[in-house]
Amino acid sequence: MGCNSCASSTGGQPRGCKNNGTCGTDGCNKLTVFDWLSNMSLPSSMEPFNAVEVRFKNGRKEFFQNPETITLSIGDIVATEASPGHDIGIITLTGELVRVQMKKKRIPLKTEALPKIYRKASQKDIDIWQSYRERENAIQKRSREIAIRLGLQMKISDVEFQGDGSKVIFYYTAEERVDFRELIKEFARAFNSRIEMKQVGFRQEAARLGGIGSCGRELCCSTWLTDFRSVNTTAARYQQLSLNPQKLAGQCGKLKCCLNYELDTYLEALESFPNTETKLFTEKGTASCQKIDIFKGRLWYAYEKEGMNWHELTAEKANEIIEQNKKGVKPHALEEFVLEIPEDEKKPFDDLVGQDSLTRFDQPKQKSKSRSRNKNKKKTKSKSGVSTAPSKSTTRPNKNRKPSRDA
Structure with missing residues (x-):
């Protein structure tokens, strides 16, 4: 899905376009949408839908109207209406698929109520936007230090600058309600911008x-x-x-x-299984469910006095016994309904690869050289019938050694 800039560089390291989520082709961004209506033309009597979808940092998307009918396509960088000033975003959807997305997100289809798109972003707008985005990591670190100094039980997870730098949005998570009035004053003095705090859940943070x-x-x-x-x-x-x-x-x-x-x-699948709390009553005793296997459709029951002895039943057999109990009939024993597994089905353990040896990755033990030398000496002795005297430096004399017949 990525563009050519995502290829590997020298040494096998990923090169990347280093746009940090602002890829122009929109191929390596989060929450991308494929425009499957791009190659279809509208009827001549139908006007195109005058709204577009614009993506901002970290997959945040909003819908905007195009009052001046500017020719826009996916990947264009535009200046949008914001409060205050303007923001910079990337077009992700145009045309009739925007109408479908607005219906899916339950947003009214009245384009007049949507914020406006001012123009396509100039090079000056893009340079200012990139300069503010490069400051976000440093400001995030500084904001965390201020929050820790004030003793607030919160975590600032992300910082987002508006396109013109007139506003900074701080995203934070907290277990309880946080009074950050003093924190906003500290941020305003430190960063010289309008401050907005947004609390997000832990799932939204991830x-x-x-x-x-x-x-x-x-x-x-x-x-x-x-x-x-x-x-x-x-x-x-x-x-x-x-x-x-x-x-x-x-x-x-x-x-x-x-x-x-x-x-x-x-x-x-559990609709065909009996309730695990339901007990089976037989003449031999009362049995309760111990385990179920949804994939095989089987249950294991055990008598109350024989908890270690389990009996394997199918879901159909268990339902049959329950129906008999409702009619006041008690079977003789569970053994009459136990599932008999043929011996052919009882296969030894075998994994998906077909290798059932658990030590196949262990290194083979190397034979010691001393043992191999002793074996070679025994072979020469058996062939010639005469044993060679070992050297004094390598072997010790054995007192219990019997003399050979040749001696």
Whole structure:
């Protein structure tokens, strides 16, 4: 998806365009949208939609109207209306797909209510914008020092300058409510700009900063995920996952959003399973569920007095016993319904690669040279029948050694 500037340089190091999220081709930016209507022409009686989508730092996108009908295309840098002054952004969508995006985000389609696009950004506007963006890291470090000095329980995660430098937006996260009135006064004196504080959630912070997840891919929230739904530990329980917070939590410290991806499929599969709290009543005794396997469609039951002896049943057999119990009928024992696995299906352990040796990556042990020398001496002795006397420096005399027949 990247442009030619993302190729490797000498030594195999990634070169990169060093635009820091402002790639002109919009090929390596977060939350990109493919314009699948770009090669389609509108009917002659239909006017094009007079609105565009503009992206700012860290994937922040807003919709603007184009009152002067300036010819715009994806990747153009434009000066947009802001309060106060103007801001600089990059066009990400034009045409009818903007209408679709506004409907998806439930924004009214009245373009008159949208802020305006002033003009295409000149080289002077771009130079000023880049100069302010280069100051963001230093200002972020200075702002954190001021917040720590004032003793505020907050974390300033990101700083964003407006295109003309008239306003600075500080994004922060906090567990509780923060009184930052004194902090704003300190920032105004230190940075000589209008200050705006925006509190974001921990998931939104991870989406803005980005990163690599435990799966080895980029975070979903920073690439394509836009709606952050609540994630509960019940989602992990339905999927038979161990409740380990270190494995279930993402980089934001909250439960991973991907726990909700397959939850509907698991819930649909569990509809054919009986409730795990339901007990099976037989003449031999009462049995309770110990474990279920959703993929194989099987359950394991054990009698109350024989907790270590499990009986494997299919979901159909378990439902059949429950129906008999509702009618007042008790089967003789669970052994009548136990699933019998043929011996052909009982295969030894074999991984996906087909190599079941756990020591295949260990280095082979090297034979010691002394042992190989002793073996060679024994071979020469057996062939000739005469043993050579060992040197005094290498061997010690053995008192218990028996004399040879030749001697």
